[in-house]
Each structure stands twice: as C-alpha cells, then as structure tokens.
Amino acid sequence: MTRKEFLLVGLTGGLSGGIASGQKGPGQPLDPNSPAAGARLAAILASDPLLRAISEEMIRAKSMRALGQEPYYIEVALDDAEVFNVSAVLGAALAPSRSRLRPVRALIRVGSPQFDNTNSIYSDYHSGSRFDSGALALDNDFAVLRHQMWLTLDRAYKTASEALGRKAAAVRGVTSSENLPDFWPAEGKVLLEDLRPVRIDEDGWKSRVKALSAVYLAYPGITSSAVDYQVSAGTSYLVSTSGVFVRVPDQVAMLTTRASLQAADGTMVYDGACLAALDPAQFPADTELRGAIESVARNVTALAAAPIGESYTGPVLFEGPAAAQLFGEVFGAHLGVMR
Numbered sequence: 001m002t003r004k005e006f007l008l009v010g011l012t013g014g015l016s017g018g019i020a021s022g023q024k025g026p027g028q029p030l031d032p033n034s035p036a037a038g039a040r041l042a043a044i045l046a047s048d049p050l051l052r053a054i055s056e057e058m059i060r061a062k063s064m065r066a067l068g069q070e071p072y073y074i075e076v077a078l079d080d081a082e083v084f085n086v087s088a089v090l091g092a093a094l095a096p097s098r099s100r101l102r103p104v105r106a107l108i109r110v111g112s113p114q115f116d117n118t119n120s121i122y123s124d125y126h127s128g129s130r131f132d133s134g135a136l137a138l139d140n141d142f143a144v145l146r147h148q149m150w151l152t153l154d155r156a157y158k159t160a161s162e163a164l165g166r167k168a169a170a171v172r173g174v175t176s177s178e179n180l181p182d183f184w185p186a187e188g189k190v191l192l193e194d195l196r197p198v199r200i201d202e203d204g205w206k207s208r209v210k211a212l213s214a215v216y217l218a219y220p221g222i223t224s225s226a227v228d229y230q231v232s233a234g235t236s237y238l239v240s241t242s243g244v245f246v247r248v249p250d251q252v253a254m255l256t257t258r259a260s261l262q263a264a265d266g267t268m269v270y271d272g273a274c275l276a277a278l279d280p281a282q283f284p285a286d287t288e289l290r291g292a293i294e295s296v297a298r299n300v301t302a303l304a305a306a307p308i309g310e311s312y313t314g315p316v317l318f319e320g321p322a323a324a325q326l327f328g329e330v331f332g333a334h335l336g337v338m339r
Contacts, residue, residue: 044192044247050080050102050136051247053145054239061108061153062241067161069110073183074153074241077105078136079250081234084200089226091214093206101234102136104149106156110164113183117163120170126159188243196249198233200280205229209255212289216259219297221304225259227293231280253280257293261304269303271296 045052054076061074079101086096109116117123132151137144213227233251238244258272273292277283318326 049140049142057149073109075107078237083232085230087228088209088213108156108160110160116182117160120167123163190245215293227257263304271300
C-alpha cells in the first residue's frame, strides 16, 4: 500500500462516494477503487499541503486516548481565502485593504452516536489553556501546517472530553421519555475540484465604488453616507472521518451602501441596501447599482420628511427577508434538541 492509499483508507475507513475530476464544476463522480480515482487523489495529496496536513493529523487524532475517551467522529473545515475591501464617500475612495485568511474549525465527537459531547450547554467550552490560534499559516510549509493542525485537534479533543463529562453529570438525574441520538451518520461524499487562481480587479472596483458613492452628492441633506465593496475568493475544504472529502472553489462579492439624515425634530433616520453575488464576474451592472443607491438616498430623505406616526399596539406584517430573520431569531434557537 502506498502512502497516499494509507492516508485515504486510514482517514475514512473506505469511501462510498466518488472523486470529482471536473475543471470548472463538480464533474462526474468516479469509483473510489478505480485507478483513475486513486491517481487523482494521489496527485492532489502530493500537490496540496493543506489537504495533506489535515488528512495526516486526522489519522493521528483518531488514536487519541489520553483522557480515556476515543474519538468516533472528527471533522475539519478550512477556508483559504483572499479578501479585498474598498470604501468610498462622496466620490472619494478610502484606503483599500487586502488580506489573506486561513481560518480552521475542528469538531471531535467522543462517546457514541447515541450520546456524545454535543447538543448540550457549553459543549464548546474549554477550561484549559489554548495554544492554537484558530488559523493556519499562510506559507505552505508542511511541517508548520501539521503542527498547527495538531494543536487545533488537541484542543478539540480536550474540549470534547470535558463536555462529555459535564453533560453526563447534568443528565444523570433527569428522566427523558424520548432519547434522540446526538449524531446520525450519513453517506460519505467526495468532491475534489481543481484549485483556481484568485483574480480580483482592485483598480476596476476602486473606480466603480468612487463613482457610485458620488450619487449622494445630489442629495446634500444627507449627513452621512458610504459605499463599500468586499470580495472573498479562495478554496473551501471539508474533511471528516465519515468519508467526506471536499475541496471546492468558494467566492462571494458584496456591495453595501448606507445613508443617514437628521430629521427636523433631531431624530436620526437610516437606510441601506446590500447586493451580493456568488461570482464577482456576474455582479450587477453599474446601472442597477446606481439605482439601488438612489433608492436609498430617496428613501432616507422621505423618512426624514415624514410625519411622526401614531402609537400602535397590534399585529405587524414583515416582508420576506425580515420574516425569515425574525423566525430564525425567535423560534430557530428553540427548535434544536438541547440537553
């Protein structure tokens, strides 16, 4: 067995999904036991130090027994992204910024699928010292990446072991008529897409944001306004011991605008808008962006001139986006099973 085959088998214990080979999309899944799938996985692990560091450290983490608990499930999610941001006020651009980020999130479950360390108060609380930073190094130094993954998974394991003890003590004297499992295993899926170079048109968007922010010059009554553009582009990883092996391009672009105006009685009124696209190249044209900004400017001007409404107690209707947010905040947190 080659080293790459050992990584695959050791991490998942056999995969039931396929390995995508597409250049521009998910592609067609391949038989994980076929030569084509094995060759592609070997090539990816050899060329991608991030994926290799995650895989090797997850294999090591599966054997952790220091606190008497054996991990039965491990999951690591990682984003390797570049973020560009530029803002402008009344036709003048502020200093743009560009940063590189590699945040990593690890989850370890100990106990059993029927009863583990999750779905309880303070499941993510760790009382000990934290030696990991929550992110990986930006340089592709394999030894450094693996060391940081080791610290990340070490803390996740200690956090899980502590949480399981607290949860077991909390439910010891509680009678439950319906014991739902904490984890329901799902079929493993494998999706490995090619890495794509990140291209961000910094100069182009700096000019566009400056021009868009100048729309507010036609509304001198507005006391404060701004237009912001932010784009994040890179690669998202997700690897787990259940057979999930994902590497896909991930990008999102967002333009936001906000304005405020002081009414005659001294009240500050605000309005804003946000436009987003999963592909920066498909972002709306300047005509549509300018229309959205003008709508904000007109609306905040009208709000300042509107008479004060009467006091009201009764039902309130919410528009679609607000209704979903309201439902999530009021009811969403109470639909989960907390023990």
